[in-house]
Amino acid sequence: QVQLVQSGAEVKKPGASVKVSCKASGYTFTSSGISWVRQAPGQGLEWMGWISPYNGNTKHAHNLQGRVTMTTDTSTSTAYMELRSLRSDDTAVYYCARSYSVHFSRYFDYWGQGTLVTVSS
């Protein structure tokens, strides 16, 4: 069965960086993209970006451009999201999700369990 297992909670100081991992299993890692979505406490879902494990192509949300880097390691079927220059409003649960595309549809069908990143001095 398809599973996405994320790394554990992190506490960071403002200005620091965080790198969250997402290990995929149960499917061919290079056959689907991975998206990253975050959710601030009590707030809605915010799409951060997408990466293709097949060729490394990425798309990012405009407001995160320059601070976020998404990578994959196909040898371990793991995706990574690094966010730099952390601010207090980056405090959120960060999710990875498989981004599946089929004829005229594109959707997030499997999600990781979420990683809480707390930014506090």
Next chain:
Amino acid sequence: DIQMTQSPSSLSASIGDRVTITCRASQSISNYLNWYQQKPGKAPKLLIYGASSLQSGVPSRFSGSGSGTDFTLTISSLQPEDFATYYCQQTYSTPWTFGQGTKVEIK
């Protein structure tokens, strides 16, 4: 960017009620519209993709309709496990934006 607007933001309903949530896109997104259910402390769960296709394993009381800019999610007979927050999402063009969510509460 395409803005997604859900209504209502919250609603109270009873077990067995028919519930409808609407989602409007700021421009046409064809049928690149998905619906997710999220319960507190849990990851979102895909319910409907391509505006009207039911994800495998999702009960048939959930249905989706619409195309272009206006979409609806309908729960035909609300069950206790359906109390949650529901989000629409467009994947027509990046950034793949979500609606603000609709919280379904017990009346």
